[in-house]
Amino acid sequence: MNNSVINKINFVNEPVLKYEKGSPERIELEKELKAMKTSFADIPVIIGGKEIRTGNKGSCILPHNKNMVIGEFHKASKKEVEMAVEEALKAKKEWEKMNWQSRVAIFLRAAELLSGPWRAKFNAATMLIQSKTYKQAEIDSACELADFFRYNASCLPQIYAEQPISPDKIWNKIEYRPLEGFIYAVTPFNFTAIAGNLPCAPAMTGNVVVWKPASVAVYTAYIIYQLLKEAGLPDGVINFVPGNADEISDVVLKNEHLSGIHFTGSTKVFHNMWTAVGNNISNYRSFPRIVGETGGKDFIVVHNSANIHSASRGIIEGAFEYQGQKCSAASRVYVARSIWPSIKEIIIKKAADIKVGDVEEIDTFMGAVIDQKSFNNIKNYIDYVKNSDEAEILFGGSCDDSKGYFVDPTIILTKNPHFKTMKEEIFGPVLTIYVYDDEKFEETLDLVDSTTNYGLTGAIFAKDRYAINAAEEKLVNAAGNFYVNDRPTGAVVGQQPFGGARQSGTNDKAGSKINLMRWISPRVVKETLGN
Ligand SMILES: NC(=O)c1ccc[n+]([C@@H]2O[C@H](COP(=O)([O-])OP(=O)(O)OC[C@H]3O[C@@H](n4cnc5c(N)ncnc54)[C@H](O)[C@@H]3O)[C@@H](O)[C@H]2O)c1
Numbered sequence: 001m002n003n004s005v006i007n008k009i010n011f012v013n014e015p016v017l018k019y020e021k022g023s024p025e026r027i028e029l030e031k032e033l034k035a036m037k038t039s040f041a042d043i044p045v046i047i048g049g050k051e052i053r054t055g056n057k058g059s060c061i062l063p064h065n066k067n068m069v070i071g072e073f074h075k076a077s078k079k080e081v082e083m084a085v086e087e088a089l090k091a092k093k094e095w096e097k098m099n100w101q102s103r104v105a106i107f108l109r110a111a112e113l114l115s116g117p118w119r120a121k122f123n124a125a126t127m128l129i130q131s132k133t134y135k136q137a138e139i140d141s142a143c144e145l146a147d148f149f150r151y152n153a154s155c156l157p158q159i160y161a162e163q164p165i166s167p168d169k170i171w172n173k174i175e176y177r178p179l180e181g182f183i184y185a186v187t188p189f190n191f192t193a194i195a196g197n198l199p200c201a202p203a204m205t206g207n208v209v210v211w212k213p214a215s216v217a218v219y220t221a222y223i224i225y226q227l228l229k230e231a232g233l234p235d236g237v238i239n240f241v242p243g244n245a246d247e248i249s250d251v252v253l254k255n256e257h258l259s260g261i262h263f264t265g266s267t268k269v270f271h272n273m274w275t276a277v278g279n280n281i282s283n284y285r286s287f288p289r290i291v292g293e294t295g296g297k298d299f300i301v302v303h304n305s306a307n308i309h310s311a312s313r314g315i316i317e318g319a320f321e322y323q324g325q326k327c328s329a330a331s332r333v334y335v336a337r338s339i340w341p342s343i344k345e346i347i348i349k350k351a352a353d354i355k356v357g358d359v360e361e362i363d364t365f366m367g368a369v370i371d372q373k374s375f376n377n378i379k380n381y382i383d384y385v386k387n388s389d390e391a392e393i394l395f396g397g398s399c400d401d402s403k404g405y406f407v408d409p410t411i412i413l414t415k416n417p418h419f420k421t422m423k424e425e426i427f428g429p430v431l432t433i434y435v436y437d438d439e440k441f442e443e444t445l446d447l448v449d450s451t452t453n454y455g456l457t458g459a460i461f462a463k464d465r466y467a468i469n470a471a472e473e474k475l476v477n478a479a480g481n482f483y484v485n486d487r488p489t490g491a492v493v494g495q496q497p498f499g500g501a502r503q504s505g506t507n508d509k510a511g512s513k514i515n516l517m518r519w520i521s522p523r524v525v526k527e528t529l530g531n
Pocket residue numbers: 186187188189190191194212213214215245246249264265266267269270272273293294295296326327328425427456498499500504505
């Protein structure tokens with residue numbers, strides 16, 4: 001590994017484009033949407049750069065138009081998964097020797113392609129496959145992914161530059177080696193940017209990867225793979241292995257060369273993977289590094305000094321953007337009784353203005369939820385509320401899966417701060433509100449802290465600085481990303497490194513030096529010069 005030249009890489013966030021009528025980006029996007037809907041993708045497993053078509057296939061469907069299938073993907077079987085590990089380890093020999101500048105150049109080139117000629121393709125795929133509006137697609141698949149590539153690239157020289165002191169006649173150095181073995185990247189459906197970052201962050205630091213994308217989002221994951229290939233990523237560095245998660249994990253997690261897991265998804269799946277690693281621990285050559293960013297039950301606390309308009313906007317945007325399918329989405333809100341009537345009026349009006357429907361219509365605010373399983377799960381929660389004496393539906397509550405998986409923005413009011421929907425992650429457009437007595441603000445903060453085991457995001461809306469400080473202090477472990485007078489979603493790479501602790505994950509902050517360090521195994525060399 002030649003780390004001899006440490007030059008700085010400057011970082012700026014990718015600008016978010018506006019998609020105004022007649023703008024070049026809007027014209028390009030519309031062209032791409034049309035092209036994708038009139039063609040059909042045949043997506044292979046890709047191992048060591050070779051495309052493999054197993055014939056055991058899954059479909060790529062549009063959640064908001066469930067009868068439209070725009071592609072099929074081949075699922076890897078045990079045999080392909082074993083091959084993927086083998087090819088990754090073969091590719092490792094050359095890849096880890098490549099100087100870091102050359103490695104990083106590949107990802108910087110990918111970012112240039114993504115922010116330029118590939119932008120429309122990424123956004124169109126994310127709109128169709130994940131049912132995101134153009135705005136949500138733009139901040140995710142174009143901007144956040146380009147930011148991940150560039151920001152991680154800018155962190156690497158900072159890491160490599162950090163060297164120990166060398167007293168007289170001694171030369172000490174740290175070599176920032178990749179891990180020995182391979183990394184298993186398992187990605188969620190909800191962010192194209194996360195799907196790209198999880199395999200690429202370890203690869204950038206010289207590791208090789210077996211990548212299992214979420215089945216409902218294989219279409220966009222394949223475009224990420226193609227982008228990396230176009231940017232010059234050598235074969236075998238990242239191996240693309242869609243398929244049945246249990247079957248793939250069963251092979252990968254037992255392999256002696258597993259050196260790390262880079263996961264984002266639900267807490268339950270992470271528990272299972274961690275348990276499987278524990279059960280195999282004596283079979284591995286090294287202790288696998290386990291990085292997982294998982295679920296959330298994210299809160300907003302509204303103090304009686306809050307600006308009611310910004311708090312109401314924060315509640316609605318935080319809860320319902322991308323149908324509440326952000327790990328950071330606000331799903332439990334605590335409002336001071338004295339301002340509740342005003343907040344209630346504003347949020348109900350705002351919820352009524354939300355257009356739910358086809359994401360290609362420019363004024364749509366919410367598309368469909370991702371699939372039938374998720375639709376059924378969300379509907380079950382709503383039905384539970386309809387049958388409960390402890391809560392009522394203030395707004396929404398309708399679900400319709402006749403054309404696509406549509407759930408209305410739903411606002412629940414509960415008298416019980418420990419009501420089911422105040423505690424469990426629903427991952428849909430469902431928000432529960434609890435109204436607290438103004439004088440019980442401090443007790444309410446304790447309640448916020450103790451109601452769930454999650455610790456991902458949270459927000460306080462207040463003008464009173466004592467209230468803000470009390471919330472920051474009492475909720476110190478309740479959120480890895482905490483917001484003051486802002487919604488708890490929309491973290492930007494390089495500005496708010498993202499991740500939570502408790503049952504929300506290992507808090508290794510995606511898109512940061514902290515995360516990159518997890519894919520590095522430093523070796524310290526001391527050389528005595530004086531004898
Ligand atoms: N904390 C964060 O940064 C963050 C970000 C995005 C999403 N999330 C969380 O992700 C979840 C939603 O995403 P999802 O529905 O894709 O999650 P999921 O857990 O259902 O799936 C995530 C990935 O794990 C795979 N998987 C499922 N079973 C597996 C197994 N036995 N072994 C290995 N992999 C397996 C899936 O196929 C998918 O690729 C929510 O809980 C959300 O909060 C967290």
